[in-house]
Amino acid sequence: MQLIFEKSRPGRCGFSITRCDVGQEAKIPSPYLRKKECLWPEVSELDVVRHFTQLSQRNFSVDTNIYPLGSCTMKYNPKFTEKAAGIRGFADLHPLLPQLDHSLVQGALEVLYHMDRLLSEITGMDHFTLQPLAGAHGELTGVMLMAAYHRSKGNKKTHIIIPDAAHGTNPASAAIAGYDIVTIPTDKKGVLDLEALKKHVNSQTAGLMLTCPNTLGLFDSDVDKIAAIIHDVDGLVYYDGANLNAMMGRARPGDLGFDIVHVNLHKTFATPHGGGGPGSGPVGVKEHLSRFLPISRVIKARNGSYALDYDYPDSIGYIASFYGNFGVILKAYAYILMLGKEGLKEASEHAVLNANYIMEKLKAYYDLPFDRRCMHECVFSASRQEKKGVHAVDIAKFLIDQGIHPPTIYFPLIVKEALMIEPTETESKAELDILAQALIAAAQLADDDPARFKDLPKTMPISRPDEVKAAKDIRCNFFA
Ligand SMILES: *Cc1c(COP(=O)(O)O)cnc(C)c1O
Numbered sequence: 001m002q003l004i005f006e007k008s009r010p011g012r013c014g015f016s017i018t019r020c021d022v023g024q025e026a027k028i029p030s031p032y033l034r035k036k037e038c039l040w041p042e043v044s045e046l047d048v049v050r051h052f053t054q055l056s057q058r059n060f061s062v063d064t065n066i067y068p069l070g071s072c073t074m075k076y077n078p079k080f081t082e083k084a085a086g087i088r089g090f091a092d093l094h095p096l097l098p099q100l101d102h103s104l105v106q107g108a109l110e111v112l113y114h115m116d117r118l119l120s121e122i123t124g125m126d127h128f129t130l131q132p133l134a135g136a137h138g139e140l141t142g143v144m145l146m147a148a149y150h151r152s153k154g155n156k157k158t159h160i161i162i163p164d165a166a167h168g169t170n171p172a173s174a175a176i177a178g179y180d181i182v183t184i185p186t187d188k189k190g191v192l193d194l195e196a197l198k199k200h201v202n203s204q205t206a207g208l209m210l211t212c213p214n215t216l217g218l219f220d221s222d223v224d225k226i227a228a229i230i231h232d233v234d235g236l237v238y239y240d241g242a243n244l245n246a247m248m249g250r251a252r253p254g255d256l257g258f259d260i261v262h263v264n265l266h267k268t269f270a271t272p273h274g275g276g277g278p279g280s281g282p283v284g285v286k287e288h289l290s291r292f293l294p295i296s297r298v299i300k301a302r303n304g305s306y307a308l309d310y311d312y313p314d315s316i317g318y319i320a321s322f323y324g325n326f327g328v329i330l331k332a333y334a335y336i337l338m339l340g341k342e343g344l345k346e347a348s349e350h351a352v353l354n355a356n357y358i359m360e361k362l363k364a365y366y367d368l369p370f371d372r373r374c375m376h377e378c379v380f381s382a383s384r385q386e387k388k389g390v391h392a393v394d395i396a397k398f399l400i401d402q403g404i405h406p407p408t409i410y411f412p413l414i415v416k417e418a419l420m421i422e423p424t425e426t427e428s429k430a431e432l433d434i435l436a437q438a439l440i441a442a443a444q445l446a447d448d449d450p451a452r453f454k455d456l457p458k459t460m461p462i463s464r465p466d467e468v469k470a471a472k473d474i475r476c477n478f479f480a
Contacts, residue, residue: 060405061272066431068358070377070408070420071167071215072274073245073267075351077331081270084334085327095322099307109306112323113298115282115333122336122344123241123261124254125284129293131324135242138262138281139173139209141294144316145260145285146207146236147177148292152314155234157206163192165216165412170209170240179206186414190370191220201229207236212253213246215412215420216370217355217377227257236260236289244268245424246352246376249345259286269332280328294319350425351376354432358423361436365443369415377422381415390446392417394453397464398445401457402438 043051061067067074085091089107097104116128132138143160150157160174161182171181182200187193191214208230213219220226227237239253239261245268253261265280266273273279285293295315296308308323339347352375359368359378366380382392396406408420419439423432445452455464 062426065403065405066423066427066435067405068407068421068423068427068435069274069405070217070379070422071242071411072408073242073264073376073422073424074274074405075245075267075270075424076426077270077272078335078338080338081331081334085330090326090330093326095326100305106306108326109298109308111330111333112326113300113306115329116298118333118336119263119282119284122248122252123239123244123263123284124252124256125258125261126254126287127290127293127297128282128284129297129319129324130280130282130329131294131318131320132262132281132283133320133325134279135240135262135264135267135281136169136173137319138264138283139169139238139240140176141281141283141316141319142238142260142262143174143177143179143207143209144319145283145289145292146238147179148314148316149236149289150206150234152292153234155206156204157235158204160206161197161200161208161230161235163210163214164414165214166209166211167215167240167242170211174209186214186216190214190216190218190372191222192226194222194225197226197229201233201235203233205230205233205235207238207259209238209240210258211240211243212256213243213375215243216379216415217243217246217374217420217422218370218372219246219375223256231257242267243376246348248348249341250348254284254286259289260284265328265332270335271328271331278325278328280325280332282324282329292316296323347425348376351423354423354425354427355421357429357432358421358436361432362421362439365440366419376424377420379412379415380419380421382417382419385443385446385450386417388446388450390450390453392419393467394456395419395439395442395446397456398442398453399438401459402441404435404438 062074062076093105093108099105099109112130115130119128120126129141132141159180159182161184162170162174163184163186165186174181184196184200185193192210208226210223210226212223230237236259237257239258241253241261241263244263248268261284262281263284265271265282266277271277271280291312291314293312293315294317295310295312297312298306299309300306336344355374355376355378359374362380367383369379369381382390382395385395392409396409399406410418411420412418423435457464
């Protein structure tokens with residue numbers, strides 16, 4: 001197979017579009033051609049097996065222990081999804097195989113086409129691109145869509161509004177797309193301060209990015225009012241869907257007034273992530289934005305066959321090579337089909353129930369800055385323990401010794417000494433009790449003998465890194 005890369009050309013909306021297709025030979029510039037033969041390592045099969053087996057044994061994962069890392073949705077990834085992704089007809093596909101060959105790629109295109117429809121149904125949007133390779137990449141794609149919309153209307157927009165509770169990727173994505181960031185504080189109820197929002201919204205507002213429920217695990221019941229305020233100035237409302245696990249099957253961002261959403265397939269729809277695998281951050285839009293979506297897009301012809309369509313002159317262009325992380329999309333597709341409509345709803349209900357169970361169990365031991373019903377995660381503060389010299393990071397180290405992955409700490413930034421716990425729906429009550437018991441033991445030790453935290457963890461092959469040195473000198477050996 002030979003490749004042709006067409007020269008980048010500016011798309012109508014200002015972003016460059018590169019098109020790649022099957023055809024003539026690719027001309028690799030001579031500076032990039034290898035001069036000498038490549039030397040591969042020479043190792044036996046046994047060496048390789050031992051190396052990777054030992055690496056796998058060092059891995060801390062959802063398959064080995066509870067992993068309540070807040071905002072990351074480290075739920076159990078059922079093995080049937082791996083089976084689906086391992087089917088040879090999928091796993092052995094090459095992205096440049098001819099589209100119309102029914103024996104080869106029509107099935108893969110059908111999966112992409114149906115995934116677009118399924119995600120649209122789940123989120124209440126009209127069309128999706130499956131190409132973004134992670135949540136943050138979805139955000140950047142979403143903000144580029146916003147920019148394309150405003151350019152097409154001749155709107156002069158300079159800033160994007162983001163709450164102070166947002167994940168750091170939100171302002172980063174908006175800034176990379178060329179916007180200024182306007183930060184809105186969180187109010188006493190733990191949601192966006194509506195009065196502050198009204199003061200900052202003006203004709204320069206391109207849009208707002210909102211995580212819902214937010215990173216405090218709280219649902220903002222003013223979300224429709226927020227959307228209306230932004231729409232009044234012809235801004236667009238972006239839904240950071242990293243927390244969709246709290247409401248899938250129960251509420252749809254599209255019905256709440258959002259124009260653009262991204263979904264973290266690797267969080268909500270069960271794929272190993274973080275150190276364990278790649279992500280996928282599909283972006284969905286309402287009809288009026290669909291002409292800006294990245295190319296290629298999968299279409300279904302009248303005769304029932306599927307094809308990749310590049311003919312969208314207003315598109316923001318390519319944002320990833322080929323068609324996204326197909327293996328991740330496939331696993332999420334298998335997961336959605338296996339759970340079905342009722343199963344997805346039940347998953348989110350159990351995620352919320354489990355988080356509230358943990359919250360109630362720990363309330364007496366840790367400060368709870370926003371004491372109200374939470375969604376799929378709850379955020380405590382170790383400020384009470386801090387008075388004894390025990391910080392959130394010390395509690396995290398204590399948990400490592402109990403075989404428990406620590407919760408997210410020091411995030412969201414607006415909570416001092418934050419401990420952000422997301423148990424997910426896949427943990428049993430027995431496991432939740434073990435987690436709660438370990439955190440209660442940490443709180444009691446902080447009361448009785450705070451000095452004991454200083455050299456934790458004790459069960460790891462390496463001792464605690466010098467964090468000050470690590471922060472000040474990036475070249476330093478962490479574990480020296
Ligand atoms: C995880 C997360 C993101 C970013 O997603 P990645 O796939 O890690 O890039 C964005 N927002 C929130 C609230 C998140 O939890």
